[in-house]
Amino acid sequence: MAHVAAEKRARRTAAPGTRSAPRLGPIGLLGPSLVWLLVFVVAPISILFIYSFWSSQNYQLIHEFTLKNYIETFGDSVFRIVMGRTLRLAFLVTATALVLGYPVAYFIARKVTRWKTFFYLLVIIPMWSSYLVRVYSWKAVLGERGALNLLLLWLGILQEPSPIFLYNTFAVYLALVGSILPFMILPIYTSLEKIPQSLIEASSDLGAGFWRTFARVIFPLSLPGTLAGCTFTFVLVLGDFIASQLLGGTSGILIGKVIYGQFGLAFNWPLGAAMSFVVFALAFALIAIAGRYGALKEG
């Protein structure tokens, strides 16, 4: 409290100094980031949105308004199957990452005292390497000459290398959980770290054991970070096409891969754009719901 008071005082004394500097005003301060957002986010999405109402014939764009792409998207059974699979996988990856990530975040935020930076770095370091490399590395683990097969051969469980570990939804699932985990851990860590120790002591002082304290105090107060982590994870899986492309084979195709196919091989940009927008709307709705529950408030 004294600290806050001192800060306020400092701000008050600093005020006359800042007043003499040129005043930018809200538009001036927001300007650069607004321009950046307009040029690199709003503009491309708007163009894509327009594309989704055009059509394509013989690799030629037809600039006429039509809803046929959306009708085709919703009517397409492949889209529905893949979309369903993607949602299921996104849910599964999110749940797994939450179960694995929460204890890690809790451990670093509340149990470690001296090696905090070290553990924090352990979580972040994988993100310094390319996502592509991280996905590729699973081939070295799950492939026919991969680490898993070598291990099973050495243990005598397998007589010859098996190809069944790679090119399926499970391989995609593993790669996604592995590479997405930091996005789950970091926001949870942040919100757990912010919980004052005195609240946990107060809970214990009032007669609550560890699990009661966790359920009534720690978990509710970490909810914003937990929701943020879940939203990140879910949306990242929805948008992924690399893991699906490299490890998914035919049974592990995700919606990102299907959209990628429309833009690439099929050269049907309008249909790809329409599919993108269905996914985009879904992701946007999820973020909005999570935001209502405080996921975006701080983190």
Added chain:
Amino acid sequence: MEGNGYQLVLRGLTKVFGNGVVAVERLDLAVRKGEFLTMLGPSGCGKTTTLRMVAGFEMPTDGEILCDGARLNCVPPNRRPINTVFQDYALFPHMTVFDNIAYGLRAKGISSQVIRAEVPRALEMVSLSGMEKRLPRQLSGGQQQRVAVARALVNKPSVLLLDEPLGALDLKLRKHMQIVLKALQQELGITFIHVTHDQEEAMTMSDRIAVMHAGHLEQLDTPKVLYSRPATAFVAGFIGDNNLLDCRVTEIGPDGACVELLGHPVHVDTANVARGLAPGPATLAVRPEVIQIGAPLSGVDNVVEGVVEQHIFAGSEVRVLVRFSEGSAIANLRDQGQFDLYSRGDRVQIGWQRGDAMLHASP
């Protein structure tokens, strides 16, 4: 010891932190049932660490904590018959005032019917009736503080610990809360152990004060005795205003001590000489209000000469700062007519009766 009306007994309590810092060293303290005891001392004296050991947040390195005769050392905080009012209140921000106060009762598995009756009663006790549905952030600092008190007291603890509970409040509110807390304690008859570094707060609220210094208990007694008969130079300097003057004991005889102070011989009554004091360097403690000033001064046992350096009009009294060849002393004069008598640079004599100063070992 525990059978004789003592609620909480600390025996040889010691805390050494991992980095080798000794926060509390062999502390012996017995708190009576229904007593308002304050642990007073400067920051770093070990008072908060002691409180945290009693609450169960810190494990003692050595020694014993006994509550109602039962050894508490290995009992986790959630099983101790002790509740705490935290310095920052530690109210759960996501819970209403009702849920905050009900927290301890629910943890004990008390029926919701009883809780619905107990919580309003606890709120009434701290004059916050009708605030059940508020969130902590919708309350002022003083109100949050009272919710914290209600949240602890609703559990009817054997001992209530208060960790600098008034530190964050402004002066006026702090004075008010001192009276509220004292009245609550007298009404409920619960043992309060209060930690503060504010000696005035300790004096107003406590039945007894434990003055702590560098991990040790310096003196444990009533505010009155601490003020009039401090046991050490530290207590003399910490409780109330005092002039601590370096001096030299030349002789300790049957009718008091002879002391050399700035070249003047000074006498101190036997009753005012710290026990076990031997000739050599010592500290003479003279309260500002017992000092008289004159030029010259007559009819006073001990007289020292100095120069007026400053004089301040402070409402009910006049404070005169007199500088000696080494050190200085402040005299508080009740007679405001004396204000104009002295001015800066005047040579004066200051003096006091031999029964008014205390002689302590040098700190």
